[in-house]
Amino acid sequence: MRSALRAAALALVVGYCLAPFLWQVITSLRPTAELMSLPPLIPTRVTGEHYAAIFHGHPFLRIIANSALVAAGATLLALALGAPAAFALSILRVRGRAVILAGVLGISMFPPIATVSPLFLVLSTLGLHDTLFALVITYTAFSLPLAVWLLTNFFGAVPREIYIAARVDGCTAFGALVRVVLPLAAPGLLAAGLLTFVFAWNEFLFALTFTATEAARTVPVGIALFPGLHEVPYGEIAAAAVTVTLPVVVLAAFFQRRIIEGLTAGAVKG
Amino acid sequence: MKLERELDRPLWYLLPGGLLLVVVTLFPLGHVLWLSLQRHSLLHGPPRFVGLDNYLRLAGDERFWNALANTAYFAAVSVALELALGLAIALMIARVRRGRRLLYGVILLPWAVPTAVSARMWEWMYDAEIGVLNYLAGTHVNWLGSPAWALNAAIAMDVWKSTPFVVLLLLAGLQGIPRDVYRAAAVDGASGWSVLVRITLPLLAPVMLVALVFRTIDAFRVFDAIYVLTGGGPADSTETLSIYAYKVLFQGLEFGYGSALAVSVFVCVGLAALFYARLMREALR
Numbered sequence: 001m002r003s004a005l006r007a008a009a010l011a012l013v014v015g016y017c018l019a020p021f022l023w024q025v026i027t028s029l030r031p032t033a034e035l036m037s038l039p040p041l042i043p044t045r046v047t048g049e050h051y052a053a054i055f056h057g058h059p060f061l062r063i064i065a066n067s068a069l070v071a072a073g074a075t076l077l078a079l080a081l082g083a084p085a086a087f088a089l090s091i092l093r094v095r096g097r098a099v100i101l102a103g104v105l106g107i108s109m110f111p112p113i114a115t116v117s118p119l120f121l122v123l124s125t126l127g128l129h130d131t132l133f134a135l136v137i138t139y140t141a142f143s144l145p146l147a148v149w150l151l152t153n154f155f156g157a158v159p160r161e162i163y164i165a166a167r168v169d170g171c172t173a174f175g176a177l178v179r180v181v182l183p184l185a186a187p188g189l190l191a192a193g194l195l196t197f198v199f200a201w202n203e204f205l206f207a208l209t210f211t212a213t214e215a216a217r218t219v220p221v222g223i224a225l226f227p228g229l230h231e232v233p234y235g236e237i238a239a240a241a242v243t244v245t246l247p248v249v250v251l252a253a254f255f256q257r258r259i260i261e262g263l264t265a266g267a268v269k270g
Numbered sequence: 271m272k273l274e275r276e277l278d279r280p281l282w283y284l285l286p287g288g289l290l291l292v293v294v295t296l297f298p299l300g301h302v303l304w305l306s307l308q309r310h311s312l313l314h315g316p317p318r319f320v321g322l323d324n325y326l327r328l329a330g331d332e333r334f335w336n337a338l339a340n341t342a343y344f345a346a347v348s349v350a351l352e353l354a355l356g357l358a359i360a361l362m363i364a365r366v367r368r369g370r371r372l373l374y375g376v377i378l379l380p381w382a383v384p385t386a387v388s389a390r391m392w393e394w395m396y397d398a399e400i401g402v403l404n405y406l407a408g409t410h411v412n413w414l415g416s417p418a419w420a421l422n423a424a425i426a427m428d429v430w431k432s433t434p435f436v437v438l439l440l441l442a443g444l445q446g447i448p449r450d451v452y453r454a455a456a457v458d459g460a461s462g463w464s465v466l467v468r469i470t471l472p473l474l475a476p477v478m479l480v481a482l483v484f485r486t487i488d489a490f491r492v493f494d495a496i497y498v499l500t501g502g503g504p505a506d507s508t509e510t511l512s513i514y515a516y517k518v519l520f521q522g523l524e525f526g527y528g529s530a531l532a533v534s535v536f537v538c539v540g541l542a543a544l545f546y547a548r549l550m551r552e553a554l555r
Binding site for chain 2 (some may be wrong): 013016089092110119145177208219251256
């Protein structure tokens with residue numbers, strides 16, 4: 001009796017998490033003729049027309065490529081800048097590290113709306129409006145605090161003796177970072193990289209403000225402004241939504257442990 | 271020794287990242303404060319320094335107070351629901367032995383869907399005419415079209431999207447509670463309920479506080495969900511501070527007053543952070 005109750009509750013949780021997405025999948029496969037009426041809940045036949053439409057009619061591929069480039073660029077840059085900073089904060093024991101970490105945490109709490117207008121003015125003046133570069137730089141900066149926190153945590157778990165030993169053996173500090181610390185903290189790099197990638201793939205406000213055309217438009221904005229001339233093309237929106245969610249879902253499935261580690265590190269310890 | 275000297279020079283490693291943070295986050299924050307003291311409109315001539323005029327206008331702006339009330343309501347209700355629901359789910363999952371990986375995968379799904387995308391997913395389910403919610407519930411509610419429902423509909427979406435984060439955080443916290451504590455309680459013959467109230471919840475409190483901080487700050491900044499779901503309507507009933515600021519900035523092109531609104535979001539988030547920091551310090555004592 002008790003275990004049956006528990007199983008039912010679990011099924012409820014699973015259903016709650018999956019249902020909105022499943023409904024989107026069903027909608028994306030529903031023939032246009034059946035979109036405007038319920039019932040039937042389950043379509044009488046399955047169609048690929050909406051998927052075909054988004055890849056033909058709209059610059060959808062371009063938008064996905066934009067997002068992939070921006071997210072990959074921001075991820076690499078955030079790691080390239082975050083790892084040395086975390087190295088200084090954890091292993092080199094820079095003076096005032098507590099203050100620096102607190103400052104970084106404070107920056108991570110900045111509301112994007114508070115910085116979006118000056119950035120917009122500056123980017124426009126520099127002629128960087130509607131470029132992928134503008135998004136890469138902004139995303140790198142706004143994901144850097146999280147990356148630094150996570151990496152400081154992970155680097156801190158590398159025994160300092162190993163670093164000292166590498167230095168005594170003639171490694172420079174930078175060489176020790178690259179050859180000794182980074183390989184040992186690889187799971188941390190992966191966790192920080194994954195979270196940065198998902199953040200950049202999903203970000204909306206900056207992307208909405210800094211882009212104007214398909215040249216730099218990213219996935220969330222593309223979906224939000226999905227064109228509809230006469231009526232809202234719900235079938236195509238559903239197909240697009242499913243398509244752009246798949247990459248993150250695949251990432252989340254493959255690297256589940258790292259993502260959860262990244263999301264919860266620090267929160268539990270500190 | 272050479273080693274020690276180099277150890278004293280870690281600043282070089284902080285420099286590139288620090289510079290980027292200064293240029294892209296701190297400098298704009300100073301700039302927005304400066305803008306908020308100007309009459310700066312892209313439509314009406316050159317900017318002019320006006321002191322605190324924009325903030326005085328804020329105090330008398332009913333739409334600002336409405337947006338502030340909406341933001342506070344959104345944050346309070348969604349965070350309370352996310353913590354309650356997150357705790358229930360975490361306690362349930364903590365006892366599951368088999369199929370955990372799959373379960374975690376399922377829970378990560380709402381978190382992984384971009385907010386703008388999930389807003390469109392929910393918009394479709396909320397549709398008054400052909401939405402699946404009305405169909406399944408047998409109702410005819412215009413969820414997003416009625417001022418009484420729209421903000422709550424946005425909250426329901428946010429709860430779906432953000433509860434997974436709370437669940438994962440609390441699960442990690444639960445795993446950190448030593449087994450011995452439970453064994454001792456079992457020896458003493460404590461009931462399930464009193465174990466929960468006297469042991470689990472107090473030991474979980476620090477992690478719950480962390481979840482509370484992250485979620486509150488996020489909720490106060492809410493933008494994507496509402497912008498895509500309702501755009502702030504109907505009749506400003508879902509307009510939050512970020513939405514209002516965005517409209518003044520980028521639809522009205524009033525960078526002075528819009529910046530004052532943006533600063534107000536910053537102040538709200540800052541106050542919330544300070545309040546929690548204080549709470550944490552007292553909890554640690």
